[in-house]
Amino acid sequence: MRYLTLLTSYGGNEDETKVPFMYVPVETNDEPRFAWKNLYSTIFQQGNYISAENVREAVKNDGILRFSNNKHLTLGALRAAIKRMAEERGLKVIIFDEAYYFLRFSSLNVMDTVKSFAEQVDVKLIFIGSYELLKLAAQYAVQIRRTEVVPFFRYDTKKKKEMKEFITVIEKFTSNWPCEHIPNFPAVADELAVASMGGVGQLSAILANFLGLQLRSKGEIWTPEMFGKALKSETLDEEMREQILEGEAALRRKYAIKNHFRTTKGITAINEKLAS
Template identity: 80%
Template sequence: MYKRNPKFVHPELVHVLSTSKTRRLSWFENLNVSHSNLATALNDLLEYAQRGRNTRFIFLIGMTGVGKTSLAENALSTALTVLWEEEEIEIPFMYVPVETNDEPRFAWKNLYSAILEQGSSIPVESVREGVCSGDIMRFSNNKRYTLAALRKAIKRMAKERGLKVIIFDEAYYFLRFSSLDVMDTVKSFAEQIDVKLIFIGSYELLKLAAQYSIQIRRTEVVPFFRYDPKKKNEMREFMTVIEKFTSNWPCDHIPNFLAAADELAVASMGGVGQLSAILANFLGIQLRNKGEIWTPEMFGKALKATGLDEEMREQIREGEAELRRKYAIKNGFCTNQGIATIKEKLTS
């Protein structure tokens, strides 16, 4: 039976072990594990978030299940708060999941309403557009608040809060409609509100990231790659991630997942989020078993059916190939030779 590695044990684990099965499962599902690919993506996001106004759009792109949402909700949220703490801005960012809708066009009112409701205490129904007629300011008194009124209200809210960044998760919902029209509206919104927008999603977002030259000039893409088990250094990091999860297994009977690292790397496709989901599935089955004893059959039950698994793998292979081709290779001055060349010129 596996013995926990003390250096990876979370301080809360001792308390969690004495709680209910439901509480233990929930705690494990929300357990955040640091790793090198996450750190790389986080550093790039923070670098772009601090740039001037010429950088407006930041895309965090990676496979489904690589850990993008976890990064945004936890490490990125904490880092952004620390980033602007000297300006005494309590919460300089907003996290807004983009929701689907049944309308023929993207429901900007729904999105703007979500932003406004999250960022202020003003009920959306109270938002009215003011129109100046001579010396008289008139406000609409019906419930049909306009996009212009919502934008103005968001602008006021953003200024009062010192808002720096809005994070849009599940941003692939934008793609149900004309991506060109969406990015035109987003560009206008970002400039009017004067914030940076971070879009989080899978490879489909590559279609949004490079629409036309003026947008590309204001855009940066942060690839969030999975671990390749064929590369020894990446497999070592992935094994460390497995050990971190296993050391925090909220049961006394702990499977030795580290010994099954090869199988887990294949099953999760090297995605830490997908690995977490597999292990959480296993844990749920174990907790429901008599005496909370695990069995080998639980491993297969925790995985997806073969057909679904193969379909997802094919999409990931194609998407990651395009992501690597377009954005994984830095410009020439990021190489050792490029750095040496420019150093000689800049110090001359």
Template identity: 30%
Template sequence: MTKPHSSEHIRQISIAERLRYGRLTREQAMALSDNEKRRYFYSIQVRHRNLANVEKELSRYISGNTDTRILTLIGPPGAGKTSFAENILANRLKATELGQRPFIMVSTPAHGSNKVPWTGMYRKILKAGGEPLVDFKRVTDVADGTVKVRSNSIGSLSALRDSIESMLKNRMTLVLALDEILHMLRFGAHHDAIMDTFKSLADETSCQILLIGSYDLFDLAYSYGQVARRGEIFYLGRYGHNFTAASRPSAPANVEDLEEYTSIVLKLQARWPLEDVPQFTDIAEDLMKETLGIVGLLKEFLTQCLVLQIENKGKWNSAFVYQAMKKPYVIRKIRNEVESGEKKMREAGFFDTSFGSEFASKIGVKRFVA
């Protein structure tokens, strides 16, 4: 058996491990083995303004007192969308009774075929929900008070779909999160059919569907009329730019963004599990530019710096900065994707508001007196 690459190995961290690592003090983290130190640091999730804003906005829609069925979380690669769903939403939506699964999350499979991978995704949803005997699901019909099982429906798409609806109802699932939804977006001719399926599933089960992906997902959600009427799009963005209709992608970073980004660097720096702690805050502004203001890219850079320092017996070397940073052509590719996506959202009016402050200020308040 081949040994997994270190960067691949540290990514294979369960939610339980993240919670355990999150409770460790820096002194306890320093006592970990070298391999555990890598995993510990990678598992850290730092609270920051953009993350808190999205959590606050989403919280208004997952309270259960809303008609919004389709939720869409969009952001640049590395923005922390997956960890946000795994950590924050999973912790918020906890079971209060035996058998409950208020939050279920799966990564959409990619089968490499020219068909929408519904079967693979349905199976993953059932397994994530703890459903038994997934391969033996059948379609049942009720006629005259009698339940009949279709003998030729074992493992069929209809059987899996029926089982999902039943499971989501019985387990009182509030939110079903579908990550890496990009795997389904390549079937361009089926966009409406895909969204119709999600909407139907949400309506049948009273469960909200949370779609997670990058900018291509915006096209799917924005062009689908039901999302405009009964859905909501959330953006987990980056730091360093203003995204109003009049702003330019190359506009200089504002002071608030730089301060917030520096505080993120400081928080991660404070959790460094080695005696020699590189002062990354000294180059915070440069780091924000090089990582495009994306927290995930910053985290990946710092993790690689840690790995290099561990391999150097804990001694820091400034050359690690150049070795850990992604190659310029990779950064250019990510920048082009991000700026193109932001431009698309800006031109669609996503960052605008329908009412200006001059309208809101006209609303008076009158106290009711019985």
């Protein structure tokens, strides 16, 4: 239902002739600079379009229109091709997952290119990743004005309401368990909450590890030992916990304080003027 609602709100339709959203995983590479050509090629592939190797840049010389060899293809030509694809598919949003790979390079240059790309192709860009993305979100004033940070904090398993939601997440994973013998994961929700630190990503990794062990076992029968094997070692677990807590603290310092007009006093004051 949420997907169909988003399609409708962005002008898409159910038969997928117009798909306003595109999911693109960002991949690392061994090059000294970020490989934009590789990323653009992935965008073409995800859009069921042509590969970057088949894009040709039109060059008019002495009244004759020629198409250049792709070895000399410019990033401008690639952006133009993506823009045409976006117009044909009604593309409005590109979601970049594992966006922290951008941080391996000069974040300032990367964000400048990203901003230029979004403007020229006329799409919104969503970055999904770790707390380290805060470094990309607040480089300078222009980016701050055009960037919206949406934090997804971990479930606070000390609160009954949030723990109830966490159990619902576990049940969603369990409902898609491919083995005939399904462990009663909701019954160990407290243990999973501690092990995953209330994070859905870590929960997914734990259950995926458990599933891998079960699939490789004889008859795909699970054993209680698999639970411990699916978890990180205590040393790595503690290191990851420290990184998460540090990231959450930084996120709250920058974005937890609301502006005046989102407070009760501010809302009352502006309402009196807007309604006058």
